[in-house]
Amino acid sequence: MARRHCSPRESSSFYMQMSQIGCEEMEHFIREIDAKMVPGEPFDVKTFLLRACANMFSQYMCSQRFDYDDEEFHKIVQYFDEIFWEINQGHPLDFLPWLYPFYRRHLNKIVHWSSTIRSFIMDRIISHRELDIDVDEPDSDFTDALLKSLVEDKDVSRNTIIFMLEDFIGGHSAVGNLVMLALAYIAKNPQVGSRIQDEVDAVSSKGQRKINLLDMHQMPYTMATIFEVLRYSSSPIVPHVATEDLVISGHGVTAGTIVFINNYVLNRSREHWEDSHQFEPQRFLEASTEGRRDSRGSDSGIESDQKEFQLRKNIPHFLPFSIGKRTCIGQNLVRGFGFLLLANLLQGYNVSSGDPTTIRITPASLALPASCFPLLLTRRA
Template identity: 70%
Template sequence: MLLLILGLISGIIAALICFSYVLIVIKCKQKANVKVGETIQKFKQAAGPKPWPIIGNLHIVGRYAHPFAAFTELTAQYGDIYALSFGHTRCLVVNNLELIREVLNKNGKYFGGRPNFVRYDRLFGGDRKNSLALCDWSQLQQRRRNLARRHCSPRESTAYYVKMSDIGCTEAELLMQSLKYVISAGAAFDIKPWLLKACANMFSQYMCSLRFAYDDAEFDKIVGYFDEIFWEINQGYALDFLSWLQPFYQRHLSQISHWSSTIRKFILYRVMQQRELDIDLDEPDKDFTDALLKSLVEHANVSRNTIIFMLEDFIGGHSAVGNLVMLALAYIAKYPAIASSIQAEIDVVTNKSERRVNLLDMPELPYTMATLYEVLRYSSSPIVPHVATEDTQIAGHGVTTGTIIFINNYALNTSAKYWDEPDQFRPERFLQQTERKLSADSDSGIELSSPTYQLRKNLPHFLPFSIGKRTCIGQNLVRGFGFVLLANILQDYHVGTDDATKLKIYPASVALPAKCFSLTFKPR
């Protein structure tokens, strides 16, 4: 009897494997037929490795430390656009600048969707539509971005930019004062929790006019949860494509739900509740929270849930800044000459620390900004995948609705075609030499000048914040607060490490684990 049962189970599994394989092959073959208007057109099909039953091509990606290294290596065999199957999900990988621009710019309206991963739903109250970054493109998405743009994309020479500078500098100064007590001990320590709390305060002051004490236990917990979520979004799991694995991920999914619901309660009770009672529709917006609360009153199609999730989304952007600066400090500890170059330009601009660095100094501190850009390039931060929302084509290859498109930013950032010695960490690659006029020599009448540097502006192959309609709307906040924080730390301290081998940095990710590594800080 037992043998009969085992035989039946084996037969069922074998049948499922065969059915899965046939289904994958059929789906792959159908991809050449694309509906354009009312007609079915045939396009050539992107090449790719043959999928295995059930898992598709997941076994290929699993051989590499991170999927984008696999994507890049496969281009040698299949070209700059090729197909993969992850589970039963059809995917296309695009690997060069022209194709990436075609997807994100030229045909962006066809690729405005996001993957329907269960993890994304859990992060946003059970529905990823609540997220600006992880929802499909829609009229609501467009309205939310329009509402956020004025406050969350501050431009130079505006009041919002000055406000960002003032808030960033004040918080950086408070961080420096707090660190004195920790650094005085002289031992190496993990500065990441301090960076994250400083960044969280920068964002909450800028968007909500609220600051929290570093020893506020609830604030500390929320900042930690935001960081866990930032790490989570930058990871990939088999569950994303093999939904039948969900029972094995139940504990992990429950943890994700707990992080997000706890953050939501904090924003509701510590940020929104009192502000909602005090809102004055006749007064100018004090901050982003005011704008959100007024939209709740003025627009019938804006729900309370919408604005709470929007605020959560944008405040959560502080995790990107904290992780970016933490990575920059790690590279500086590894390559001390970088710190020397940054500190040299800081000393010139501040007249050897007669004042603090502020955001308006950014044009005069190009090496500092170049270091942050090199972190973004070297870490090769992947862009969240896109999904085709209707039948279309890429470079003559048929793409049907629901196909996931992986934008291989890693290939752009590590290609010798675009970068000299791409495997080397060199901030100078983002600088170009210019000449700064000094004065005229009174004896000869010849005007004297000395070489100086400025950031290179024309780098079309460098896309750390994506391009097109889904470009990162908070990128100016990330750049601005990241610059202020890094410059102020290096203005006061030499950064080092007791053991460079312990500086574990993950390729293709700006995200670092909650507990990463320790650094040393010695007063200048």
């Protein structure tokens, strides 16, 4: 059930719904930042990115969006982001449970964030939806499916469905941080942003329409940039547990042993990547088997060479969403909403930094501090 809603296939109605929701939210997002930013002055992009992402996830999973000035919504988005930062830090407590007494105050703060998020979901989303649930009607969203399972399956508890909604809606923090990192690298490497804008202009008749998910395959460099952010950040990924005794690279591993994939070594190894410590999206591109596209393949009627390249596929040492049964179930949402945000934002704005030294990025982490660096957004002519 979760995979059907949260990892939609490209040919599915859920995927098209996801595209429509993302594009509509971008309209709200662009209007909001146009109203709030002062031209020529640094702007707190991350705050508004996260609110846009939260609305994309909430609208897709719960058929409900919130106003950007809703203070309660703002607080919840901030708490989700704080939690995302915490789980990406690799505290000693994560591996040494006996340290708990030393982290008690810190954990109480996280418990407060979590309980506030749960109360918001209960009060603003679940409560009124429970009254209207009809098990005989088709699911309108993931919340419908969860509430129906609560009615139809005695083994499903209310806590389970609330936890699932918390978990999946919380995925918006990963998307917001991913796009914010992409913007940071673009501010440091303006040519990256220019190449993405070339793709945007080629498929949208130079801004005649918004970018949607159907454009993704026509914009390989944009997706290559997203993948390069994932590679360069190399966040830890969900651990596995050995289900049987086995041998890995000559080392005996007994059943029940927790096994981590060393994502940092995979993504920074000189054995697998040329110039591994350089930010180079083109490493994810290869010559296209389709050949050069002529003007008939462009909305604008302008000949474009973007299709000379395509994304590399099946790179065995690139596992940003893990692998196997514990792979990230929401990876299509991360890629899709991340693509829509990045492409549509760069369609309207050039991104830079008045002081690149303020852009501080933690190695081996997709998370940025809740309060991080501002950026300059300049409307494109």
